[in-house]
Amino acid sequence: MATTDTQSSTKTMKLEVFRFLPDEGEPPSFQVYEVPYRDDWVVLDALNYIKDEIDGTLSYRWSCRMGVCGSCGMMVNGEPKLTCSAFLRDYYPQQIKVEPLSYFPVIRDLIINMDHFIDKMGEVKTWLIPAEDKPIEDGEYLQTPAQLAKYKQFTMCINCMLCYSACPVFGQNPDFIGPAAIALGQRYNLDSRDGGADERADVLFSDEGIWECTFVGECSEVCPKNVDPAGAIQMAKVTATNDWFKSFLMPGGRKKSGGNK
Amino acid sequence: MDNDSSTPTAAGPVPAKQHIRKMPVNWWLKKPAYLRYMVREITCLFVGGYAMFLLMLAARLDKPEAFETLLASPLAIGLQWVALPFAIYHSVTWFNLTPKVLVIWRGEDKLPGFLIAGAHYAGWLAVSAGLVYFAMSGGTDG
Amino acid sequence: MARSNEPAFWSLFSAGGMVAAFLFPAAIFITAYMVPAGKIEADNLRMVMSHPISRLLLVAMISLPLFHWAHRFRFVLVDLGIKGFKLPIAILFYGTAVGSTICAAYLLLV
Numbered sequence: 001m002a003t004t005d006t007q008s009s010t011k012t013m014k015l016e017v018f019r020f021l022p023d024e025g026e027p028p029s030f031q032v033y034e035v036p037y038r039d040d041w042v043v044l045d046a047l048n049y050i051k052d053e054i055d056g057t058l059s060y061r062w063s064c065r066m067g068v069c070g071s072c073g074m075m076v077n078g079e080p081k082l083t084c085s086a087f088l089r090d091y092y093p094q095q096i097k098v099e100p101l102s103y104f105p106v107i108r109d110l111i112i113n114m115d116h117f118i119d120k121m122g123e124v125k126t127w128l129i130p131a132e133d134k135p136i137e138d139g140e141y142l143q144t145p146a147q148l149a150k151y152k153q154f155t156m157c158i159n160c161m162l163c164y165s166a167c168p169v170f171g172q173n174p175d176f177i178g179p180a181a182i183a184l185g186q187r188y189n190l191d192s193r194d195g196g197a198d199e200r201a202d203v204l205f206s207d208e209g210i211w212e213c214t215f216v217g218e219c220s221e222v223c224p225k226n227v228d229p230a231g232a233i234q235m236a237k238v239t240a241t242n243d244w245f246k247s248f249l250m251p252g253g254r255k256k257s258g259g260n261k
Numbered sequence: 262m263d264n265d266s267s268t269p270t271a272a273g274p275v276p277a278k279q280h281i282r283k284m285p286v287n288w289w290l291k292k293p294a295y296l297r298y299m300v301r302e303i304t305c306l307f308v309g310g311y312a313m314f315l316l317m318l319a320a321r322l323d324k325p326e327a328f329e330t331l332l333a334s335p336l337a338i339g340l341q342w343v344a345l346p347f348a349i350y351h352s353v354t355w356f357n358l359t360p361k362v363l364v365i366w367r368g369e370d371k372l373p374g375f376l377i378a379g380a381h382y383a384g385w386l387a388v389s390a391g392l393v394y395f396a397m398s399g400g401t402d403g
Numbered sequence: 404m405a406r407s408n409e410p411a412f413w414s415l416f417s418a419g420g421m422v423a424a425f426l427f428p429a430a431i432f433i434t435a436y437m438v439p440a441g442k443i444e445a446d447n448l449r450m451v452m453s454h455p456i457s458r459l460l461l462v463a464m465i466s467l468p469l470f471h472w473a474h475r476f477r478f479v480l481v482d483l484g485i486k487g488f489k490l491p492i493a494i495l496f497y498g499t500a501v502g503s504t505i506c507a508a509y510l511l512l513v
């Protein structure tokens with residue numbers, strides 16, 4: 001293990017890192033690394049230092065280093081965090097424990113399997129389903145600032161999955177559609193140009209969807225982008241309930257979701 | 262994703278050995294927010310319990326002595342004193358969350374949450390005072 | 404996946420939560436403090452509670468909070484990791500609420 005030294009600082013800090021190497025056939029374990037402490041470093045910098053200088057076998061995901069790509073999410077001292085935005089100075093001089101995002105299956109070291117999350121977004125159809133087909137010549141779909149405001153907050157999601165790792169309901173039931181996918185469903189349901197609310201409702205308003213949520217609320221607390229998925233889910237519950245009652249009033253009883261625009 | 266060439270993609274092979282972490286039974290003790298959540302959920306036992314107590318009172322409405330005995334029972338009084346803080350905690354957490362469920366738009370702005378929660382708190386105060394007044398309206402003197 | 408009938412239970416849960424949040428602390432204060440402390444005579448309270456309006460209010464105060472309990476407690480069990488017996492648990496809990504509602508309506512309104 002390298003002892004440290006960088007020109008600017010002789011202070012060091014310890015990182016306790018979750019290791020899982022499936023090919024070795026060993027159970028997961030923790031490995032402690034000593035890294036230089038710099039007050040402008042984030043946890044991701046420390047991991048990069050480990051990878052470059054101490055142990056090249058450590059695996060983890062990252063890309064943008066500026067809180068936009070959503071790939072560097074990990075548990076830092078038990079809290080889901082973007083490691084590129086979690087400063088060492090907020091933990092120094094305590095040891096920092098770094099683990100892969102809670103509740104997801106671990107593929108290797110700090111890398112989780114996100115396939116299930118990607119699938120859920122597909123099921124919810126987190127894309128615009130136009131309410132009316134309009135040829136390009138007819139110009140753009142106009143939207144007022146008030147219409148934009150209804151869903152804008154939910155567009156900020158960077159798919160970092162921190163909210164899932166804060167959600168005990170997801171921990172108990174991996175099939176729960178979960179905070180981000182539901183918030184993204186709402187993002188389109190509340191868009192005045194979108195007409196897909198009814199298609200999405202079969203998944204969003206199912207037992208594995210919003211009704212699994214018990215409003216723990218921690219998803220909104222950990223979200224780095226203020227998406228407030230917990231709020232999105234409660235609003236969806238109100239919409240789904242209105243739809244459900246309306247389905248009794250309407251002849252034929254077909255449940256239609258207007259998405260509460 | 263550049264750190265591990267064997268990382269599977271959605272289209273790639275599913276890894277043979279994944280490590281699945283079990284949710285500990287005591288997960289709700291691991292973070293103060295989770296504990297507060299659990300206490301909030303457990304308030305339902307006291308809410309339901311007091312509703313049952315009201316049912317017992319209802320069953321004694323035509324039996325003055327039994328009605329009085331039940332209200333004077335030390336066990337009933339003790340249990341209610343235990344239930345009271347939970348009932349208040351239920352009210353507080355319930356009203357605090359109302360802005361998430363009741364979203365009111367005025368043009369481009371949401372009505373601020375504290376107004377919605379505040380209105381509920383004001384209502385709570387008024388209704389509580391009204392209930393006490395109503396209960397006293399029989400008048401101890403007549 | 405099918406759309407859930409959960410809105411029925413969620414509405415009752417929410418209504419019960421509202422009723423309990425607004426009324427229960429004050430009601431407990433009355434029955435656990437004011438009556439035992441002699442601020443209100445038990446018999447007076449009994450008379451007030453016998454008023455037709457009180458009777459309607461009491462049915463709501465008994466029925467809805469029990470649906471609130473049934474719904475919330477069902478999910479507490481899930482939170483604690485009890486994942487089986489979903490149907491029997493639901494029948495037992497909501498059944499208790501339905502049964503108590505019938506009892507309350509019979510006792511107070513009939």
Ligand code: SF4
Pocket residue numbers: 156157158159160161162163164179180183219222223224225226227228229
């Ligand atoms: S809702 Fe927030 S925490 Fe969840 S994936 Fe999107 S940005 Fe991340």
Ligand code: FES
Pocket residue numbers: 062063064065066067068069070071072073082083084085
């Ligand atoms: S590396 Fe992109 S969000 Fe952290």
